[in-house]
Amino acid sequence: MKYLGLRLFQSVFVLLGVSLLSFIFVEFAPGNFFDEIRLNPRISTSTVTNLRKQYGMDQPLPVRYFRWLESAAKGELGFSFAYNAPVGPLLWARARNTLLLTGSATLLAWLIALPLGILSAARPRGWINHACELFTTALLATPDLLLALGLLFLAVHFHWFHAGGMFSQESAGQGSWVLSKDLAAHMVFPVTVLVLGSLPILLRHTRAAMLEVLDSPYVRASRALGISRGRILFRHALPAAINPLVSLFGFSLGSLLSASLLTEVVMSWPGLGPLLLEAVLARDIYVVIGAVLFSTLLLVFGTLLADVLLFAADPRIRTEGLA
Amino acid sequence: MKKKHRMTFLLICLGLLYLAVFAAGFLSPYDVAEQDRELPFAPPSRIHFTDTRGALHLRPSVCLLAEDSVQFGVYHEDTQKCFPIRFFVDGPQYKLGGLLACTRHLFGVDPPARLFLLGTDGYGRDLFSRFLHGGQISLAAGLLATLLSLAIGVLLGTASGFFGGWLDAVVMRFGELFIALPWLYLLFALRAFLPLNINPSQAFLLLIAVIGSVGWARPARLIRGVVLTGKERHYVLAARIFGGSPLYLVRRHILPQTYSIILTQAVLLIPQYILAEVTLSFLGLGVAEPEPSWGNMLASVQQYHVLVSYWWMLLPGIALVPVFLGYVLLANTLQARAT
Amino acid sequence: MTPLIEVRGLRKVYTRTHWWQKRPAFLALDNVDLAIQSGQTMALVGESGSGKTTLAMCLVGLEPPDAGEVWFEGKNLLAPGADKESKVGSEIQLVFQDSAGALNPRMSAAQIIEEPLLICRRGISNERSELVLEMMDQVGLSPKWKDRLPHQFSGGQRQRLAIARALVLKPKLVILDEALTGLDLSIQGQIINLLLDLQALEGLSYLYISHNLELAAQVADEIGVMYQGRIVERASRSEFFSHPHHPHTQALLASMPPRLTYSAHGGG
Numbered sequence: 001m002k003y004l005g006l007r008l009f010q011s012v013f014v015l016l017g018v019s020l021l022s023f024i025f026v027e028f029a030p031g032n033f034f035d036e037i038r039l040n041p042r043i044s045t046s047t048v049t050n051l052r053k054q055y056g057m058d059q060p061l062p063v064r065y066f067r068w069l070e071s072a073a074k075g076e077l078g079f080s081f082a083y084n085a086p087v088g089p090l091l092w093a094r095a096r097n098t099l100l101l102t103g104s105a106t107l108l109a110w111l112i113a114l115p116l117g118i119l120s121a122a123r124p125r126g127w128i129n130h131a132c133e134l135f136t137t138a139l140l141a142t143p144d145l146l147l148a149l150g151l152l153f154l155a156v157h158f159h160w161f162h163a164g165g166m167f168s169q170e171s172a173g174q175g176s177w178v179l180s181k182d183l184a185a186h187m188v189f190p191v192t193v194l195v196l197g198s199l200p201i202l203l204r205h206t207r208a209a210m211l212e213v214l215d216s217p218y219v220r221a222s223r224a225l226g227i228s229r230g231r232i233l234f235r236h237a238l239p240a241a242i243n244p245l246v247s248l249f250g251f252s253l254g255s256l257l258s259a260s261l262l263t264e265v266v267m268s269w270p271g272l273g274p275l276l277l278e279a280v281l282a283r284d285i286y287v288v289i290g291a292v293l294f295s296t297l298l299l300v301f302g303t304l305l306a307d308v309l310l311f312a313a314d315p316r317i318r319t320e321g322l323a
Numbered sequence: 324m325k326k327k328h329r330m331t332f333l334l335i336c337l338g339l340l341y342l343a344v345f346a347a348g349f350l351s352p353y354d355v356a357e358q359d360r361e362l363p364f365a366p367p368s369r370i371h372f373t374d375t376r377g378a379l380h381l382r383p384s385v386c387l388l389a390e391d392s393v394q395f396g397v398y399h400e401d402t403q404k405c406f407p408i409r410f411f412v413d414g415p416q417y418k419l420g421g422l423l424a425c426t427r428h429l430f431g432v433d434p435p436a437r438l439f440l441l442g443t444d445g446y447g448r449d450l451f452s453r454f455l456h457g458g459q460i461s462l463a464a465g466l467l468a469t470l471l472s473l474a475i476g477v478l479l480g481t482a483s484g485f486f487g488g489w490l491d492a493v494v495m496r497f498g499e500l501f502i503a504l505p506w507l508y509l510l511f512a513l514r515a516f517l518p519l520n521i522n523p524s525q526a527f528l529l530l531i532a533v534i535g536s537v538g539w540a541r542p543a544r545l546i547r548g549v550v551l552t553g554k555e556r557h558y559v560l561a562a563r564i565f566g567g568s569p570l571y572l573v574r575r576h577i578l579p580q581t582y583s584i585i586l587t588q589a590v591l592l593i594p595q596y597i598l599a600e601v602t603l604s605f606l607g608l609g610v611a612e613p614e615p616s617w618g619n620m621l622a623s624v625q626q627y628h629v630l631v632s633y634w635w636m637l638l639p640g641i642a643l644v645p646v647f648l649g650y651v652l653l654a655n656t657l658q659a660r661a662t
Numbered sequence: 663m664t665p666l667i668e669v670r671g672l673r674k675v676y677t678r679t680h681w682w683q684k685r686p687a688f689l690a691l692d693n694v695d696l697a698i699q700s701g702q703t704m705a706l707v708g709e710s711g712s713g714k715t716t717l718a719m720c721l722v723g724l725e726p727p728d729a730g731e732v733w734f735e736g737k738n739l740l741a742p743g744a745d746k747e748s749k750v751g752s753e754i755q756l757v758f759q760d761s762a763g764a765l766n767p768r769m770s771a772a773q774i775i776e777e778p779l780l781i782c783r784r785g786i787s788n789e790r791s792e793l794v795l796e797m798m799d800q801v802g803l804s805p806k807w808k809d810r811l812p813h814q815f816s817g818g819q820r821q822r823l824a825i826a827r828a829l830v831l832k833p834k835l836v837i838l839d840e841a842l843t844g845l846d847l848s849i850q851g852q853i854i855n856l857l858l859d860l861q862a863l864e865g866l867s868y869l870y871i872s873h874n875l876e877l878a879a880q881v882a883d884e885i886g887v888m889y890q891g892r893i894v895e896r897a898s899r900s901e902f903f904s905h906p907h908h909p910h911t912q913a914l915l916a917s918m919p920p921r922l923t924y925s926a927h928g929g930g
Contacts, residue, residue, distance in 0.1 A: 277511075280511050
């Protein structure tokens with residue numbers, strides 16, 4: 001319990017640190033939202049100055065930071081200039097969609113990678129292993145961008161599923177069953193891209209972790225004792241391999257978020273991706289800071305979850321401090 | 324294929340690719356900005372080995388293209404009017420390697436015929452020429468950004484491992500942040516806080532700086548590990564007994580231990596950084612029009628009508644596959660050699 | 663006669679340096695005294711963890727002791743302001759146990775032997791090359807092998823290389839930390855003879871550290887026993903074997919095969 005408390009404290013620290021860094025970074029950056037507007041001849045300079053005062057952009061850095069912290073505590077996380085609304089709710093609405101995608105993709109990817117990885121490790125010379133290797137290499141050679149564009153191309157040419165967006169026009173206002181089917185149909189392509197993107201790494205690491213465990217002395221001793229292969233695999237090897245895999249889970253969240261950003265933009269999925277892109281192009285800094293912070297939050301949460309799982313799964317960690 | 328041969332083979336392939344892109348000016352028949360308003364979205368030219376009377380020739384030729392009078396974007400070939408493809412022709416001036424001014428191109432056709440090996444884009448610009456020149460930007464960005472990342476990584480990793488203490492703690496914590504956070508978000512955040520409207524060469528340098536400063540942490544951590552164990556080796560201790568300064572120890576004994584890690588990291592990072600440039604340019608945050616980059620050439624594919632009708636616009640993206648494949652196989656071979 | 667080197671009250675404590683880790687301090691050296699005369703060999707025997715290697719590290723300047731004095735040729739090496747590294751580097755040298763780990767695998771034999779000269783900026787290029795070849799000859803390595811890499815030598819030859827490197831700066835005291843352990847018996851004999859020859863030739867003093875009393879007995883004029891950071895027995899070789907005082911020494915002697923006790927009294 002004390003361990004978890006420490007990790008929680010560290011996480012809060014990390015979040016604060018990232019937010020502070022972002023603020024300082026913005027301070028040094030040339031140009032901002034208001035400079036961009038000023039380029040528009042139809043908006044008078046006095047309007048811009050008033051807008052600046054209204055948003056408190058003329059205040060010194062520490063003041064702005066503390067006011068931002070206040071609004072963060074209220075759940076607002078600052079104000080979006082482009083949307084003219086607080087950042088918090090804006091982020092959350094989009095974040096839900098992103099989580100839907102990334103959550104499904106993570107689940108699916110692990111569901112595929114774990115059994116395949118175990119099988120590959122169990123039979124290093126079998127066809128499954130070779131097929132996986134080929135598959136992995138082919139996928140590693142194909143960047144996410146190409147996967148997304150390629151699938152979009154196929155969808156458009158062969159009219160498979162629905163390419164782009166989250167819901168179709170027709171299903172608006174219909175019952176929840178129709179809506180769910182529609183949603184699922186729209187999710188197929190983005191989730192496929194995300195799963196294909198993360199499979200190579202997961203497969204590789206799962207196989208490597210299992211191979212390492214299967215090679216260890218105590219597993220070989222078990223084999224010598226005559227314990228059945230299946231039992232060894234699932235009762236002895238897999239639990240031992242869990243440790244590196246859970247760490248992998250924590251780390252893979254980061255790359256998944258990056259992949260989902262790109263996929264959402266290409267496939268017009270209304271998630272954090274397009275929001276962040278717009279904000280960057282419009283210099284809507286509080287949205288950018290908010291999005292970066294959200295990804296940090298997700299990551300921190302993910303690693304915390306991984307730590308908890310590890311704590312529960314690996315008896316060595318539980319007894320570490322007790323010697 | 325034996326490992327050593329495989330590595331040489333891969334290196335040669337990648338080398339040829341880089342060479343081709345370096346010689347973009349020579350290999351491309353047209354200038355990257357040259358527009359042909361009459362032929363937007365033209366498909367790749369059909370090359371014929373028979374002449375107008377149906378006889379076989381060794382020299383390939385290309386026929387005149389005309390737009391359909393009714394439909395936009397549909398073209399018909401006039402097989403009666405064909406022009407031979409000439410080699411080593413005179414063409415628009417370019418600078419080989421950025422220094423030597425030349426006008427000779429590998430191949431071309433006399434006007435009014437046009438040779439579009441990969442078709443044209445919405446402005447009627449030759450995609451093959453833009454592809455080669457864009458490759459210069461994308462591939463160079465990958466290399467230079469990797470150099471930057473490795474430089475930072477070696478510096479911080481060595482300092483961290485060698486001196487330890489609070490420096491080590493600070494650098495490693497900072498680095499963990501960079502490793503854990505999603506790289507595209509980091510790239511966006513960095514890019515967001517920097518000016519949007521800058522001239523192309525500044526944009527290129529900025530791009531390299533941004534991409535390179537995102538990925539220093541993993542190399543730094545690995546190098547730190549090597550330095551930590553490396554500085555305890557007895558031959559390092561022996562040199563210390565003789566009175567070797569820290570700088571000498573690092574230069575003579577410790578850094579050479581890191582060479583293989585640096586190599587493997589380079590092979591891993593280069594394709595990732597090429598992809599980073601392509602992604603950023605694709606999204607409008609990298610190299611901007613009219614300068615070609617594989618990324619911004621792909622951007623037009625986002626439009627529905629382009630995606631549906633003009634499949635050749637996807638070629639810059641498809642070109643990434645052999646590049647990545649080369650690097651992935653190289654990385655595999657390096658890893659197999661290490662174990 | 664003033665000893666070449668005299669250690670008084672040397673003390674070294676290892677503590678956990680991180681503020682969040684609480685481990686008890688480990689007393690590696692507890693008030694160590696010893697003295698070695700010029701041209702003599704002292705053997706220091708003890709089990710793992712008795713502090714022998716720590717002592718070597720302190721004497722050679724790799725680890726700073728927490729208390730005590732080291733007098734070398736009448737000068738206190740540990741006095742504040744003493745130019746420790748370069749002075750000690752050329753007068754007191756160390757030969758490690760693992761010859762493979764003690765030689766940079768990427769450097770040739772000549773480069774390895776030349777390195778100390780380069781670091782201490784001795785002589786010019788020609789002089790250095792000559793000295794290198796001379797050293798190789800002295801330790802019994804053919805000068806034809808000067809461009810060979812360490813892995814191309816056998817264990818015994820590597821140790822000769824390490825000795826050549828240690829001697830190139832003409833030190834007065836050479837510490838041999840388990841330098842014979844791990845070599846074949848016949849090779850051990852050869853190296854021992856080499857060391858004795860060099861000692862006679864150059865007037866070297868040796869501090870031979872080992873956990874193996876047999877080996878120590880073959881080379882030493884004086885033998886000391888280290889136990890838990892302290893020197894619990896110190897005597898000339900004959901005295902040591904005939905009248906051991908400390909119970910630990912007696913236990914050590916009891917565990918040795920009988921034939922050596924004979925040779926300690928007789929010749930050798």
